Structures are given as structure tokens and as C-alpha cells.
Amino acid sequence: MDLIAAPSPNFDARTAPPDMIVLHYTGMPTGEAALARLRDPEAKVSSHYLVEEDGRVFSLVAEERRAWHAGVSFWRGETNINAVSVGIEIVNPGHEFGYCPFPDAQIASVIELVGDIRGRWTVPDERLLGHSDVAPARKEDPGELFPWKQLAEAGHGLWAEPAAAPGAPLGEGDEGPGVFAFQAGLTRLGYDCAPSGVYEPRTATIVRAFQRHWRPGRVDGVADGETRSRLMALLRLAAG
Numbered sequence: 528m529d530l531i532a533a534p535s536p537n538f539d540a541r542t543a544p545p546d547m548i549v550l551h552y553t554g555m556p557t558g559e560a561a562l563a564r565l566r567d568p569e570a571k572v573s574s575h576y577l578v579e580e581d582g583r584v585f586s587l588v589a590e591e592r593r594a595w596h597a598g599v600s601f602w603r604g605e606t607n608i609n610a611v612s613v614g615i616e617i618v619n620p621g622h623e624f625g626y627c628p629f630p631d632a633q634i635a636s637v638i639e640l641v642g643d644i645r646g647r648w649t650v651p652d653e654r655l656l657g658h659s660d661v662a663p664a665r666k667e668d669p670g671e672l673f674p675w676k677q678l679a680e681a682g683h684g685l686w687a688e689p690a691a692a693p694g695a696p697l698g699e700g701d702e703g704p705g706v707f708a709f710q711a712g713l714t715r716l717g718y719d720c721a722p723s724g725v726y727e728p729r730t731a732t733i734v735r736a737f738q739r740h741w742r743p744g745r746v747d748g749v750a751d752g753e754t755r756s757r758l759m760a761l762l763r764l765a766a767g
């Protein structure tokens with residue numbers, strides 16, 4: 528695909544080939560401002576790519592180098608997410624500056640770019656993630672308006688819409704084996720959610736991250752039957 532060179536000095540050496548893709552939104556008023564920041568040596572942040580609203584794709588850091596996009600993060604025991612991932616910044620003002628739907632041209636470019644990256648590196652579907660998945664207590668991006676389902680239909684990432692399951696919702700303050708099992712499932716998918724059997728604020732925060740990605744119609748931190756059945760369906764896919 529056509530890439531616009533916009534080199535950033537903010538990178539260092541990888542210790543392993545990437546096997547994960549982390550999607551972000553820029554969360555700044557304009558794409559120009561975000562691009563400038565990602566190239567500013569003082570900011571010490573970067574990504575491999577930036578995708579503008581009109582679909583233009585800027586290349587900032589070579590894929591074989593480590594870009595600095597994830598910060599303090601965790602997935603399946605891995606805490607150096609920058610070392611194992613390719614980071615894509617998608618221009619959107621984000622929750623702070625007027626969160627809005629991602630234009631079709633932009634998503635088409637994201638899909639093409641992800642396909643290209645996966646043609647070069649081995650990135651399993653369950654390792655196509657949002658920043659909020661790997662840093663749920665700090666980050667909300669790319670957020671519940673990002674069309675993860677459309678990406679999955681294009682062949683990239685996990686998606687499941689099982690028949691709605693009955694069952695009493697679990698929420699903050701609940702405890703017991705049902706909570707423990709649910710936390711264990713989130714941990715098995717990859718979240719930093721070591722089971723305690725108590726639905727603490729930490730668990731609600733992780734559930735909101737899960738919902739932003741896999742149940743965008745309900746981002747409230749409550750594990751209702753459908754949230755739990757979607758998690759179980761994803762675990763079956765991830766194990767397959």
C-alpha cells in the first residue's frame with residue numbers, strides 16, 4: 528500500500544519479532560498535532576504507523592524496530608508490549624476531544640495495513656488488540672466506536688456473538704465461585720485479572736475494557752449473561 532514517510536526518532540531495538548498488533552486512537556484535536564507529537568524527540572512516544580481520517584497512512588518507525596506506544600501494559604503475562612507489537616495510531620479526537628465514528632476510508636486503510644503487517648509477521652487473531660486491552664486502568668482507546676466486528680469479518684481478530692445467555696449479572700461487590708471463574712476466563716484470554724473471587728473495582732475496569740472491544744453496546748463494567756457468554760465463545764475461538 529502507499530505509505531507516506533514521516534520518520535520518528537522515538538524508537539529503539541527489538542528483542543524479538545513482533546507477534547501482536549496494538550490499535551490506538553490519537554486522542555488529540557487534529558491528526559497534524561498527533562503526527563507532530565509522535566515525531567517529537569521530547570515527547571518520547573511514537574507508533575509504527577498513523578492512519579488519517581481520509582485513509583492516508585504515514586510510516587513513522589520501521590516494523591523491525593521497537594516503537595514507544597503502549598506504556599505500562601500487560602497481555603498474557605507479557606509486560607513489554609512495545610517489544611512484541613506493531614503499534615498503529617488511528618486519528619480520532621477520542622473521548623476527551625469529541626469521540627466520533629471512524630470514517631470508512633480510514634477503516635479500509637487500517638484493514639489493508641493490518642493485512643500487510645500480518646503478511647510479514649506471525650500475528651495470531653487473538654493478538655490483535657486495543658490499547659485499552661493491554662492497559663485497561665489507564666487507556667480507553669481505540670474505544671467502543673472502533674469497528675472490531677468489521678475487522679474480524681475482513682479476516683483480522685477474534686469476534687463472537689453467541690446467542691444471549693441467561694444468568695444473573697455479576698458486578699462490583701459480588702463474590703464467590705462465579706466471580707472467580709469469570710476472572711479466570713478474562714485472565715485466560717489475556718487480561719491482567721488474577722482471580723480473587725471478589726468483583727473489585729479492578730475487575731469492573733477490566734470488564735469495561737473487554738466490553739469496549741467485544742461488547743461495544745454495553746460498556747458499564749457489569750458482567751451480565753451476554754458479556755460472560757461472549758467471553759466463553761472467544762476463549763473457544765482462541766483455543767482453536
Ligand SMILES: [Zn+2]
Pocket residue numbers: 550551552596658666668
Ligand atoms: Zn493508545
